[in-house]
Amino acid sequence: MHFLIDENLPAANILFGACNGEQQQLSFYSGRNISDAQLAVAEVLLVRSVTRVDDALLDRAPNLRFVGTATIGTDHVDTFALAERNIGFANAAGCNAIAVGEYVLSAALCVAERATIDWRGKRALVVGAGNTGMQVAQRLTALGMQVAFIDPPLQRAGVALAYSDWSHLGSFDLVSCHVPLSKEGDDNTWHLLDEAKISALKPGAALINASRGAVVANQPLLERMQERGDLHVVLDVWEEEPKVNADLVNLVEIATPHIAGHSIEGKIRGSFRLYEALHRYFNWGCAPLEEQAVLPPALPDTQHIHQRLAQTDISRLVHDVYNIIEDDRAFRKHGLTVAGFDQLRKEYRLRRELSAQRISGSPAALAQLQQLGFRIT
Numbered sequence: 001m002h003f004l005i006d007e008n009l010p011a012a013n014i015l016f017g018a019c020n021g022e023q024q025q026l027s028f029y030s031g032r033n034i035s036d037a038q039l040a041v042a043e044v045l046l047v048r049s050v051t052r053v054d055d056a057l058l059d060r061a062p063n064l065r066f067v068g069t070a071t072i073g074t075d076h077v078d079t080f081a082l083a084e085r086n087i088g089f090a091n092a093a094g095c096n097a098i099a100v101g102e103y104v105l106s107a108a109l110c111v112a113e114r115a116t117i118d119w120r121g122k123r124a125l126v127v128g129a130g131n132t133g134m135q136v137a138q139r140l141t142a143l144g145m146q147v148a149f150i151d152p153p154l155q156r157a158g159v160a161l162a163y164s165d166w167s168h169l170g171s172f173d174l175v176s177c178h179v180p181l182s183k184e185g186d187d188n189t190w191h192l193l194d195e196a197k198i199s200a201l202k203p204g205a206a207l208i209n210a211s212r213g214a215v216v217a218n219q220p221l222l223e224r225m226q227e228r229g230d231l232h233v234v235l236d237v238w239e240e241e242p243k244v245n246a247d248l249v250n251l252v253e254i255a256t257p258h259i260a261g262h263s264i265e266g267k268i269r270g271s272f273r274l275y276e277a278l279h280r281y282f283n284w285g286c287a288p289l290e291e292q293a294v295l296p297p298a299l300p301d302t303q304h305i306h307q308r309l310a311q312t313d314i315s316r317l318v319h320d321v322y323n324i325i326e327d328d329r330a331f332r333k334h335g336l337t338v339a340g341f342d343q344l345r346k347e348y349r350l351r352r353e354l355s356a357q358r359i360s361g362s363p364a365a366l367a368q369l370q371q372l373g374f375r376i377t
Contacts, residue, residue: 002063004029004042006051008346009070010267011294015275016046020284031342036060046070046274049258050342053077058085066281070270072096072132072261073212075181090277094131095269096261098353100210101135102373103260104176106324107234108143109315111206111253115232117173118311120144125172127192128179128211129154129161132261136176142371143311145174152187169197174206181212195220206232210260213237218248225251234324236260242341249336256327257335257344263322265353268294298356298375305361309368318372321357 001019005012007028016024027038032050039045039061046068047053053067058081066088069077074091082089112119124140126133129151137147148164155163169175175193183190193207193216201207201224209216218239225231225248233252238244241258249255272291279287303317319325326349334340354373359366370376 001025001043002041003027003044003046004034004038005046006030006048006070008048008267009046009271009274010264011271012046014294015271015289016044016278019275019278020282021288031346039064044068044278046271047076049073049076050345051076053082055081058082058087066090066278068092068274068277070095070267070274072130073180075212088281090274090281092270092273095273096263096266097131097135098355098373099261099263099266099351100132100178101139102263102318102322102354103210103236103256103324104136104208105139105143105372106318106322107208107254108140108174108206109311109318110324111232111234112311113315114253115204119174120311121146122173123148123171124174124176125150125164125169127151127175127177129159130178132211133176133178136178139372140174140176142368143314148172151179166197166200169200170202172202172205174208175201176208177211177215179211179215181214189215191215191217193217193221195223198224201231203228203230204232206234208234210234210236213239213241218245222248222251242338244336244341246336249332254324254328255331255335256324257331257341259327259345259348262345262348263351263353265295265355268296296352296356298358299352302358302360302377305359305365305369307362307365309365314368314372317357317359317369317374318354321352321354 001024003016003024003026005028007030017026029038042061043063044066049071064087068090070092072093079089122145124145124147126137127150129149141147148162179189182188198220234254235252236256237258276287335344355375358375358377359369360377366376
């Protein structure tokens with residue numbers, strides 16, 4: 001079977017080269033454009049969010065039988081067009097939820113250091129209580145924050161969580177967005193944080209968007225920052241990316257090029273989810289490999305913690321593994337052009353998750369560190 005795979009899907013050769021116990025034909029593409037010759041023979045297409053799968057692409061791929069995206073979001077894939085052509089589809093729900101949770105954690109700790117904020121007892125609003133939102137909430141809770149959610153579909157379904165609503169938006173010290181992008185229906189998320197909601201944000205609050213750029217209306221956000229400059233804004237996603245608004249970049253506290261979920265563990269989980277989905281779709285039986293077989297090992301050293309941790313201690317431990325400021329600096333230096341934005345994503349550094357760091361020590365400290373995501377030994 002002919003596989004056409006984004007070159008930035010890690011472990012692709014291991015997972016797909018001998019998929020179903022048979023040697024498969026793998027070819028790889030780079031960037032946002034795929035050649036006609038590659039698409040003409042492709043039967044399985046595995047993409048990331050930079051590839052738009054729509055009618056125009058599908059017209060060039062007459063033999064296509066299955067499309068997979070190694071991402072949580074699916075707004076870059078026309079699933080209706082796939083269904084009309086009887087082409088199978090899968091995404092990688094939850095694959096990078098931990099990485100995004102750790103991105104928000106690192107961002108919150110950096111904001112706290114710069115603004116001298118103690119997050120204990122402060123209120124956080126997580127918009128979207130799916131896989132990613134729950135990972136974010138777990139880490140903010142571990143910092144001592146009181147976490148509430150906005151997620152109307154889950155609330156209507158009776159899922160038991162601490163819900164809030166938009167009328168209380170101004171009471172939250174941190175707001176973090178984790179919803180898919182949708183322009184239709186009662187629960188559409190296009191400009192979910194519109195001018196009115198952005199205006200209602202509490203002065204001094206942190207606003208983090210690591211979902212999709214258009215979830216937060218960029219122009220009203222820019223105008224508030226120009227007029228008042230009283231928010232700590234962290235943006236990983238941008239309304240017209242890979243084109244970004246340089247004026248907004250200059251005003252936000254932390255800016256990154258859509259890499260919140262780009263840990264090596266998250267990327268490999270994305271590949272592995274598609275590996276499992278292929279076995280299900282083509283009735284190949286159980287996938288012979290297990291996820292642990294392709295994930296990288298833990299870091300060689302073990303941290304020993306024996307005292308109760310202050311927020312500054314937590315910040316040091318987190319940033320020893322992942323420091324968001326490195327991504328912010330690279331973005332401001334190289335990512336303000338379309339080519340630079342894409343290049344940073346393509347050549348993103350090897351980033352580990354907190355579970356790569358083993359920690360031993362006293363039970364009181366270890367319980368909090370485990371909730372933050374560290375590997376406890």
